[in-house]
Amino acid sequence: MSRQRVLSGMRPTGKLHLGNYFGALKNWEEMQRAYDCFFFVADWHALTTDYGDTTQIRENTHDMLVDWLAAGIDPARATLFVQSRIPDHAVLHLLLSMITPIPWLERCPTYKEQQQQLTGRDLSTYGFLGYPVLQSADILMYKAHKVPVGVDQLPHLELTREIARRFNHFYGEVFPEPQAIHTEVLKLPGTDGRKMSKSYDNCIYLSDSEEVVRQKVRNMMTDPQRKRRNDPGDPDVSPVFAYHQIFTTEQDVERIAADCRSAAIGCVDCKGILADNMLRYLAPIHERRAHWAADHKSIDAIIEAGTAAARTAADQTMAEVREAMKI
Numbered sequence: 001m002s003r004q005r006v007l008s009g010m011r012p013t014g015k016l017h018l019g020n021y022f023g024a025l026k027n028w029e030e031m032q033r034a035y036d037c038f039f040f041v042a043d044w045h046a047l048t049t050d051y052g053d054t055t056q057i058r059e060n061t062h063d064m065l066v067d068w069l070a071a072g073i074d075p076a077r078a079t080l081f082v083q084s085r086i087p088d089h090a091v092l093h094l095l096l097s098m099i100t101p102i103p104w105l106e107r108c109p110t111y112k113e114q115q116q117q118l119t120g121r122d123l124s125t126y127g128f129l130g131y132p133v134l135q136s137a138d139i140l141m142y143k144a145h146k147v148p149v150g151v152d153q154l155p156h157l158e159l160t161r162e163i164a165r166r167f168n169h170f171y172g173e174v175f176p177e178p179q180a181i182h183t184e185v186l187k188l189p190g191t192d193g194r195k196m197s198k199s200y201d202n203c204i205y206l207s208d209s210e211e212v213v214r215q216k217v218r219n220m221m222t223d224p225q226r227k228r229r230n231d232p233g234d235p236d237v238s239p240v241f242a243y244h245q246i247f248t249t250e251q252d253v254e255r256i257a258a259d260c261r262s263a264a265i266g267c268v269d270c271k272g273i274l275a276d277n278m279l280r281y282l283a284p285i286h287e288r289r290a291h292w293a294a295d296h297k298s299i300d301a302i303i304e305a306g307t308a309a310a311r312t313a314a315d316q317t318m319a320e321v322r323e324a325m326k327i
Helices: 018-031 043-050 057-070 088-097 102-106 109-117 126-141 151-171 210-218 239-247 250-262 267-293 296-325
Strands: 005-010 036-041 078-082 146-148 179-181
Touching: 005 018, 005 126, 018 036, 018 057, 018 146, 036 057, 036 296, 043 057, 043 126, 057 078, 057 267, 057 296, 078 296, 088 126, 088 296, 102 126, 102 151, 109 126, 109 151, 126 151, 126 296, 210 267, 239 250, 239 267, 250 267
Parallel strands: 005 036, 005 146, 036 078, 146 179
Antiparallel strands: none
């Protein structure tokens, strides 16, 4: 490889929102210019918490791929594939699970956190306990040099590094130890000020029409202390201003902040400016999305080509694994 390889994936949860875009997709779009990128739909990972209802996985996979392409992920620059179409992920997961001590999995911070947060689901399954090993198999299968991760995922990447070291100790040097890419992550609040989440119904989606975007911006929470038009506001507590800092020019952001504090601008006008700027920014994404949403055959062809390329790389790795393990 002439360039270092990056691997990343997402669970197929359906249509993506602005939080997904600024948290991952925007960085992916930039990485594909500098790295050999493998981006995959982690549909098996969806089973670790949602194994009871799999009816939406295929539809969600399609919707998510449309959003990837709309966001500028280029199949000519990056390899796009679906995890479950490469059965060797499961084989390598099995082999790595044989050498992974259970305490390594039980100490993962997200293991107990998600059990506490997802109280309505039975997560006392091997699949949930062992999903960090599946993540390790996903990464090591393609000998990724770098993995873009948030702070909450760093323990999982360190586990992958430990598993790679343990495998190499037993069987010889096969896997490189992947390094973290600490990318810029712009965290947008939801329209109600809480974390942007589908479960809170406070998202602005990449698939939202112009009319829907404007309506959601109009309904966004502002400074709760500003009751009347002539009351001064505090832009730092308003989700609207957080959006301005991304979609509005620096000069205009300063002016809007000052006008908010002096009550020279009202919330309605402030939101109108934001909606215009946001739609201007999103216009190329909306245009690409309209194209890809109507072209199922091309998306199928992209995934078939990406799967073939990923399978070739996986076959090479598994040949080395089997030779190293003498099986």
